[in-house]
Amino acid sequence: MKSLLRSTLAVAATLMCLGCGDDTKTEAERRTFNVSMTSIAPTTPNEHGWTVTPEAIQLSVGTVRFFEGRVLLSKAPRFHWYSLIGGTANAHPGHYVPGDALGEVLKVQTVDLLADGGALLGEANAVTGSYGSLELTLATPTAATDAQNVLGGHQVHVRGTASHTSGATVHFDATVDLPKAIEGVRFERELKQEPGAVSIAVDLGKWVNRINFATASLPDAAGVSTFPADSQAQNALVRGVEDTSAYVVTWVEGAAQ
Secondary structure (H helix, E strand, O other): OHHHHHHHHHHHHHHHHHOOHHHHOOOOOEEEEEEEEEEEOOOOOOOOOEEEEEEEEEEEEEEEEEEOOOOOEOOOOOOOHHHHHOOOOOOOEOOOOOOOEEEEEOOOEEEEOOOOOOEEEEEEEEEOEEEEEEEEEEOOOOOOOOOOOOOOOOOEEEEEEEEEOOOOEEEEEEEEOOOOOEEEEEEEEEEOOOOEEEEEEEEHHHHHOOOOHHHOOOOOOOOOEOOOOOOHHHHHHHHHHHOHHHEEEEEEEOOOO
8 A cells, every 4th residue: 555655656656746847848039140141153954954054043032031930842743834834833831830920020121032142131039939931032123122123023033154054154144023022942940049051052953944045035135035924934933933942051160240
């Protein structure tokens, strides 16, 4: 009987200790960190055999928000109409819930992705916590945010040269406008008060990987081709810009605050 009583008391004590965990949970603390953007140049021919050399890449970056929700990619294939014209659908979140917002940069500016050292997007007002993803908004530029009018009123402007393995060459100039933010970009980090900053690297190879430049328009008098609205080239560029895997987000330890 005494042995049974001791065992019962021991189990009760263990359960009481397990219930004490919530009282020691660390509360979120306010903090800030810089957010910058740079680019990764294409290094190999794309899936249609075109080697792309970017000459100008600008985009209008709006609000950047950080969330606790992590990105889980679906393993099941999904049909996309884009595949009918020779494209490849981008990776997509299988089940993504943003959860609580942990930080944000509220600013609209024009960014030159080919500029040395990249661009500082601003300082994020944030809290400590478990980060899982971010949302990137491309905004419509204004005279104030694009004083040089390099974007021509569009969110993204891409100019460059594409050379095919067959010997063909296309000088192109194209634009992109997205109807909504790019959601579910992976960024996993337990963030406390350590010094550092966030870097968003745009993988330009993924932006242009699906484009068949043979579907661009005939060159104009200056020898430059554009991407007609219903062309494979335009659809492929839009899919590339939308592709969440084209944005590599990292934490840079010890970066200046």
